Structure formats: C-alpha cells, structure tokens
C-alpha cells in the first residue's frame with residue numbers, strides 16, 4: 001500500500017515562494033536534480049499529486065515528460081482541466097482531478113503501488129494535512145529569509161494536526177525535517 005508524503009522546501013521565515021512566485025532562492029544543489037538526495041527521492045516516488053498552480057509553473061505543459069524530476073503518474077487538482085492533454089509517455093501520465101483531495105489521493109495511491117505518493121503545492125499540502133490523508137510531512141528548510149511570499153502553513157485549521165519528529169538530515173545548506181502525522 002502506498003504511503004502519502006507531503007511537504008515542500010521552505011524559507012526559514014516560512015515561505016515556499018517569494019513575493020514574485022519564484023522558488024529560485026530556495027533551491028540547493030545538494031537537493032537538486034542529480035544529487036544523492038534527489039535520486040533517492042525519485043526512486044521512492046510512485047506518483048505525484050499537485051495543485052494547478054504548481055502544474056502551471058512549467059510554461060509549457062509538454063515540458064514535464066523527460067524533464068520533471070518525477071517521471072511517474074501525476075494527478076493535478078483543478079476546477080478547470082487543461083484544454084488539451086499535455087504530452088505523456090509510458091512513465092509520466094496526467095490525470096486532472098476535479099472531485100477533491102480524497103479522490104486525488106485515492107487515484108495516486110492506486111497508481112503508486114508500494115511506492116510513495118508525493119503531494120505538493122501549498123494549498124494542496126494544507127488540504128491533505130487537514131483531511132488526515134498524509135502519513136508524513138517533510139519540510140526542507142533553506143537558510144534564506146524571503147520576507148514575504150506564499151506561506152506553507154497559512155491555515156488556522158492546521159492547529160489540530162499532530163506531528164512526531166522522525167528525522168533531521170543535513171542536505172547541503174538545507175535542514176530536511178521529517179515528521180510522522182499522528183492519526
């Protein structure tokens with residue numbers, strides 16, 4: 001049975017994108033494509049759930065095949081599916097999910113088999129935590145102060161989520177924090 005991991009790379013002051021929507025200052029070569037850290041993450045991942053805005057970060061939706069780190073089935077939560085289906089291949093497929101987070105997670109778990117479902121996009125991270133559907137929360141904290149931008153945990157309803165620390169790892173300049181979501 002697949003497990004569900006959620007989380008993102010966050011600045012020390014709590015932002016996952018700067019005021020212009022960029023994540024450039026959060027990236028660290030030690031946690032980027034080709035690194036030991038990313039290679040292990042890619043091997044563990046069987047499916048991805050993301051929000052439409054994270055999907056739209058790629059200017060060309062056909063970019064994902066062959067370029068996105070996770071060449072696996074991708075489930076995009078949206079109210080409005082893309083008018084044309086982006087390029088897909090035998091590894092990376094797209095499913096636009098319009099009936100909510102629980103449906104997206106169920107579909108992604110079925111696709112992931114025994115591997116991990118990665119859930120990302122700030123609003124989607126919040127939803128999966130609120131719904132009690134995440135098994136682990138992973139936050140990679142970059143030593144950067146962005147001052148303003150998009151907060152990862154900007155949701156008062158997250159107050160009830162209980163976490164247990166299971167790991168702290170140094171990845172280059174990043175502190176990678178892992179928590180079990182206590183159910």
Ligand SMILES: NC(=O)c1ccc[n+]([C@@H]2O[C@H](COP(=O)([O-])OP(=O)(O)OC[C@H]3O[C@@H](n4cnc5c(N)ncnc54)[C@H](OP(=O)(O)O)[C@@H]3O)[C@@H](O)[C@H]2O)c1
Nearest residue numbers: 008009016017051052053054077078079080121122123124
């Ligand atoms: N730091 C990192 O690790 C990292 C990684 C990835 C992305 N990012 C950044 O994160 C930002 C994206 O996060 P975000 O919170 O703004 O957006 P998001 O979670 O990626 O996407 C939000 C959008 O997804 C759709 N959606 C979400 N939940 C839905 C639901 N239950 N039912 C139907 N549609 C749903 C809606 O779009 P529609 O209504 O338009 O369909 C919603 O506006 C970007 O700025 C990106 O740069 C950071």
